[in-house]
Amino acid sequence: MSTARFDRLITQSTNGALRLADGHTISVIAAGADAVDVYLWPGLPAPDASGWEDEDPAEVFLTGGNMDGRYCCNVPVQAVRDLIEQHVGEAAAADDEVITAPLAQLRATGVRCLNRQDSAGRYVRVPLADGTEITVSGTAADRDGTRGAEVSIHHLVRDHASWQASRIDRNGRSVHVYDSYGQRRPYEEDTSGLVAAVLTQVQQCGGSAPERGVGETAEQLARAALAEQGITAHRDDDAGNTWLVIGGDQTSPDFPDMLAEPYAVLYLGSYGNDEEITVDRAPAPGDEWTVLAGDGTGAERELTTRPADQLADCVQAVTAWLATLQGTPSGTE
Numbered sequence: 191m192s193t194a195r196f197d198r199l200i201t202q203s204t205n206g207a208l209r210l211a212d213g214h215t216i217s218v219i220a221a222g223a224d225a226v227d228v229y230l231w232p233g234l235p236a237p238d239a240s241g242w243e244d245e246d247p248a249e250v251f252l253t254g255g256n257m258d259g260r261y262c263c264n265v266p267v268q269a270v271r272d273l274i275e276q277h278v279g280e281a282a283a284a285d286d287e288v289i290t291a292p293l294a295q296l297r298a299t300g301v302r303c304l305n306r307q308d309s310a311g312r313y314v315r316v317p318l319a320d321g322t323e324i325t326v327s328g329t330a331a332d333r334d335g336t337r338g339a340e341v342s343i344h345h346l347v348r349d350h351a352s353w354q355a356s357r358i359d360r361n362g363r364s365v366h367v368y369d370s371y372g373q374r375r376p377y378e379e380d381t382s383g384l385v386a387a388v389l390t391q392v393q394q395c396g397g398s399a400p401e402r403g404v405g406e407t408a409e410q411l412a413r414a415a416l417a418e419q420g421i422t423a424h425r426d427d428d429a430g431n432t433w434l435v436i437g438g439d440q441t442s443p444d445f446p447d448m449l450a451e452p453y454a455v456l457y458l459g460s461y462g463n464d465e466e467i468t469v470d471r472a473p474a475p476g477d478e479w480t481v482l483a484g485d486g487t488g489a490e491r492e493l494t495t496r497p498a499d500q501l502a503d504c505v506q507a508v509t510a511w512l513a514t515l516q517g518t519p520s521g522t523e
Contacts, residue, residue: 193271193274193275193279193280194280195208195280195283196208196218196270196271196274196280199218200218200222200223200226200267203222205217205218205219205220206218208274208280208281209280209281209378210274210277210278210279210280210281211277211278211279211280211281211282211291211294211295212277212278212295212382213281213378213382214230214231214233214234214277215231215234216228216229216230216231216234216270216273216274217229217231218270222267223267224266224267225264225265225266225267226264226265226267226270227261227262227263227264227265228261228262228265228270229259229260229261229262230259230260230261230262231259232259234259234260234277235260236260236262237269237272237273237276239269239272240269241265241266241269242262242265242269244262244263244264244265245260245261245262245263246261246262246263247261278291278294278295278298279291279294281378282347282377282378282381283347284346284347284348286346286347287343287344287345287346287347288328288343288344288345288346288347288349288350288377288381289314289326289328289343289344291381292326292353292381292384292385292388293314295381295385296316296385296388296389299389300398301316301388301389301392301398302316302317302398302399302400303315303316303326304316304317305343306325306460306476312327312342312343312344313325313326313327313343314326314327314343315476316388316392316398317398317399317474318357318391318392318395318396318397318398318399319395319396319397319398319399319400320395320396321399321472321474321475322357322358322359322395322475323357323358323399323474323475323476324355324356324357324358324367324388324391324392325355325356325358325364326343326353326354326355326384326388327342327343327353327354327355328342328343328345328350328351328352328353328354329342329351329352329354329371330342330345330349330350330351331349331350331351347377350377350380351371352369352370352371352372352373352375352380353368353369353370353380353381353383353384354366354368354369354370354371355367355368355369355384355387355388355391357391357395358475358476359475362475362497367387367388367390367391368383368384368387368388370383370384399474406472407469407470407471407472408457408458408468408469408470408471408472408473408479409425409432409434409469409470411473411501412434412456412469412501412504412505413434415501415502415505416434416436416456416505416508418505419505419508419509420440421436421440421505421508421509421512422436422437422440422443423435423436423456424436424437424445424446425469426445430466431457431466431467431468432457432467432468432469432470433455433456433457433467433468433469434455434456434457434469435448435453435454435455436453436454436455436456436508436512437451437453438451438452438453438454438486438512438515439451440512447486448484448486449486449487449488450486451486452483452484452485452486452515453483453484453486454481454482454483454484454493454508454511454512455480455481455482455483455484455490456469456479456480456481456504456508457469457479457480458471458473458477458478458479458480458498459477459478459479459480459495460474460476460477460478473498473499473501474498475498476498477497477498478495478496478497478498479494479495479496479497479498479500479501479503479504480492480494480495480504481493481494481495481504481507481508481511483511493507493508493511494507
């Protein structure tokens, strides 16, 4: 986690106040290369850790600080960095991207967050353990009376206008869990409200979804559905992507020669900044099944693409494709 502004104070031997991402503030005084004096503003307790034992209440008075604060002397530089990280880093600067702070705060609590982009704009997906998900997006400050140029999570803090978060169920229905549009909240306050709302939903839904997803993997689901039609599939992978290959000759138990005989490919796709082709995790809202058919000469064509809950349509497409091959004397498309 970056402590760039604190590091700059150390490098320049400069005093200064630092706001932390969770709203607390510290002042760095008598900055040195190895240790600094730190004034902890009211509400921020001194850590119960090595390096924070040397307190001097008199310095609070002498430096004009609030007597409810704490003045800690000769604190090791690394101990201050640890404190900053414990409070989710330094507060966002005006030229930071708006999504940096909430992502850091959510991920610090173990919440899995994925960047995504589609025709609606750019946003963050938070897959949940019950199979639903939360989407987080933002809007920039109004321009000429419009609600920002686009739905975005990449504009700068200085341009921030609002946050929106919605929970999407397995059927694609969406319910707002946070929306600050038109409320003109300061960025830190707005971001704290967003993170609190998301964490509440995460807790209510059983936590964040594991990386492999919730429930049976796409491979397990697809193999079972294909097997019901008497179809055998083979797993294949490359460059981190995984998929199933269905040979045109279903009488052979061998992996098909994809450069010499017809085949079909079935996989689950997730598109955006975290684009993936996989059968290694459970389907999630927004995923799509895709079936491709290859003719054995290197050419492929799409047979169908269906939402994550419509695997049966893909199996039907594979079945129809196999039937077409069986009706072709040459055994090719």
